Amino acid sequence: MPLPPSVRPAALLVAGAVLVAGCGAGGPAAPAGEKGASPAPAPVAVAVDNCGQRVEVDRPPRRAVALDQGSAEILLSLGLADRMAGTATWTDPVLKGLEKANAAVPRLADRYPSFEKVLDAEPDFVSASFLHTLGEGGVAPRERFTKLGVPTYVSPADCVGKDNGGDGDGVRTAPLTMDAVYGEVRDLARIFGVPERGEKLVGELRARVDAAAAGAGFGEASVLYWFSDAQGPYMAGCCGAPGIVSGALGVRNVFADTREEWPQINWETVVDRDPDVLVIADLTRRAQSAESAATKVGFLESHPVTRNMTAVRKKRYVVLSGQAMNPTIRTVEGIEKVAAALRTYGFAK
Known part of the structure; x- marks a missing residue:
């Protein structure tokens, strides 16, 4: 991925002006979301430790930019x-209901x-799911936002128990758990001054995991x-x-021997x-070959090396969104859909 283009001086000046204005009271109201407009945020001070950095906000963000779908x-x-x-x-259509x-x-x-495009949105907070997004080769290193007074946050699932020092997508030094995702939900809810919403969402997610894995x-x-x-x-x-999915359902990932x-x-x-x-991602992006599930299945069923695999011959596919295969x-x-498919394919005992 090429480095992002250099930033125009004018864009920096605009961003700086917005940040100064954002520290004062008032400001125009943003459009209401599907669940209704959030109440006007009251001044608070929140600090969270995040992937080796301390993230501090003086007030709940009003112009956040999320740089990854998750x-x-x-x-x-x-x-x-x-x-x-x-x-x-x-990578996918937005979650149903949103x-x-x-x-x-x-x-x-x-x-x-x-x-430059991000700065044009006049952000007062920037979040991402992956360290690479806010690193060299991504949008920009976190330090470039910090110099402008824009706090940044990265999903702890991409840094806790993980070594991102190599050329690939990183190596897990400890198995990922849903606690990292729940922690991200709680952190963001605190930063935005709505901790009760975070607890409600975590409770709903926990209940769904328990229901899907019950009697697996x-x-x-x-x-x-x-x-x-x-x-x-x-x-x-x-x-x-995927390790979270396998662990919740008690199934064996055939490549569990690599971290x-x-x-x-x-x-x-x-x-x-x-x-x-075979659990396959159905991606709407067009970054590499075989992104959609249909293309993947077509490849598997026509390629002379793969078409005689047991799962291919018996058409045992589970189609997931890319986001379901990310933390x-x-x-x-992902847990729910894999569990349902395994039952359909007769693997439930």
Whole structure:
């Protein structure tokens, strides 16, 4: 990914002026989201430790920009559309039920916007799901926003128990759990001055996980998680969001022997592992080959190396959104859909 274009001096001046104005009282009200406009935020001071940085806000943000879909869907689920100035980097249609709220928030780009484009939205807070988004090669390093007085926040799921120092998608030093996602929900709810909404959302997510995993009993069913690319396919390692799904349901990921988040694995190795079920991402982006589920299935059923796999011959596919295979609130959706499919395919004991 090329580095973002340099920032025009004029854009910096505009951003600085907005930040100064944002410290005062009042200001125009933002459009109401699907759940109704949030009450005018009262001045507060909140500080959270986040991926090695301390994030401080003097008042709840009024013009937040969410630079990844997972972060945007948390803010929308907390009923904060009226305090969002933009979103970016989408892989899927928005979570069902949030369509109206999402339509009220400008989309700055389907993938990474330039740093300049983000500043044009006059943000007073920027959040992201991945360290790379707010790093070199992404939108811009966090420090560039900090110098302008714009607080930034990155999902703890991408830094806690994870080494991002290599060239790939990182290596898990400890298995990811839903607690990291719940912590993100609570952090953002506190930052925006709506902690009770955060607790309500976490409670709903916990209840869904418990319901989906109740009496799972799927024995020794083996699964493979394929995110994208047919030429050098990205398959899930042991310990990211797919690991949460596997752990909740007691199934075996055939590549649980690697701690890489999304290693690229050749098809000969995949065929050798011969999983019972293939969990495949259905992406709407167009960044690599075989993004949609239909394209993935077409490849699997026509390629001479893959078409004789057990899961392919028996058409045991589970289609998930990309967000359900990332550490987001939609990982819960992944648990629910994989559980339902395993029951349909007769793996329940």
